[in-house]
Amino acid sequence: MTRKIKTDFYSEIDQIADRDAFLESVREGFYEVKDPRAPDNQSYPLLSLLVMVLCAILAGGNTILDIYDYAHLKLKMFQKILKIEEAPSYNVFWWLLTRLNPRQLENSLVHWVQALPENDKKKLISIDGKYLRGTARNKKIHLVSAWDSNRSLLLGQIQADEKSNEITAIPELLNSLDLTDTTVTIDAAGCQTVIVEKIRDGKGNYVIALKGNQGTLQAEAENFFTQARDAGYHEANCETASSCEKGHGRIEERKIVITNQLDWLECKSKWRDLTSLIEITSQRTVGDKTTEERRFYISNLILNAERAGEIVRSHWTIENRLHWNMDVNFGEDASLAATGNAAENLAALKRLASTMIRIDLGGILGTAQRRRQAAWDDSWTLRLLSRIFEVKL
16 A cells, blocks of 8 residues: 655745745854955855755765755755755855865754754763764764764764874863753763863763773672672662563573662772762674673762663663764765865765654664665655754745
8 A cells, every 4th residue: 555645734935925034044054154265255155155054964975975966956845945046056065165174064053953942851961972984084983972872863973182082172072062950961071070070060970881902990890789789789788670571583681780779889989979989781682692791880869770771871871872873864974075074074075964854754663764865855844954953935
């Protein structure tokens, strides 16, 4: 049975009642973005080019060449919306995307997302980094993102310095966020006292993974939970919980152990407001092969074992719903754009487009289908575009 897609509900291009009001709303959305081109080299307004680029990405374009092709194929649509006569050349898009300030684009995205209505759940923010692998032959681009795990929305993004790592980028990213009464989760790369201080200064809470980069604390945690298992968790003031997931040919069992009694921990004072140590043991069975992994976390929160497991599990939504989505649906790792700021700007615009689709769908499932629909039907593209500018087309 063929599914019928209703399109009569959505406005057509000719039904745009007030073009000037529409363009003004777009201008407000990108008010921080400054034109990097020389005044005598602006045949097309910056606003028009940004609309064309974003429409192309919404409709499935992942590269600068895709954007150029889309602008030419959809020239009639842009003539009506933007009142242009001809489509820009490839060089116009190339120069713009290589020279735009990516921080300005990122700020536009952040301000829009932060203005969206919040839900009743306490905010969980996951922070994690991702390399743009397609650019590795030219330069190493490492983006660090803040992700609202409850709403599946990108809250912020910053590029880590090429000669540095996430340790210097995370505090700067945290400065751009409202951390009040939130819980921030970070993997082991962010297990640093300065990052813990930054989160607590912002009135936020933390659940951060431990690894060998904090040798003393890591060793103390391993030793404590080993002794607690041998002596009995109840005797060691620990609480436990377990979970089991089955699917995709594998079985994953998790055991969560937490203690909120850390008076014995000598290095406790180095970690501001440290209250809890968490151990999670994961056993994964695929076929007849079983592997086991133990991971440790620190937190300033007093948690029960079940809630600790939920918070740790929530961190992986940034991998499954942001990084995976960017690679699979938006071809980020396959992109070879590396000149100037092209890679960072395309990444910011793709995340903006992804968020607009996410809000339209209520989730990430169906992103590929929605982009195909936008490619086939211009009214879908304009519907998605209106999500950021809150204009009824």
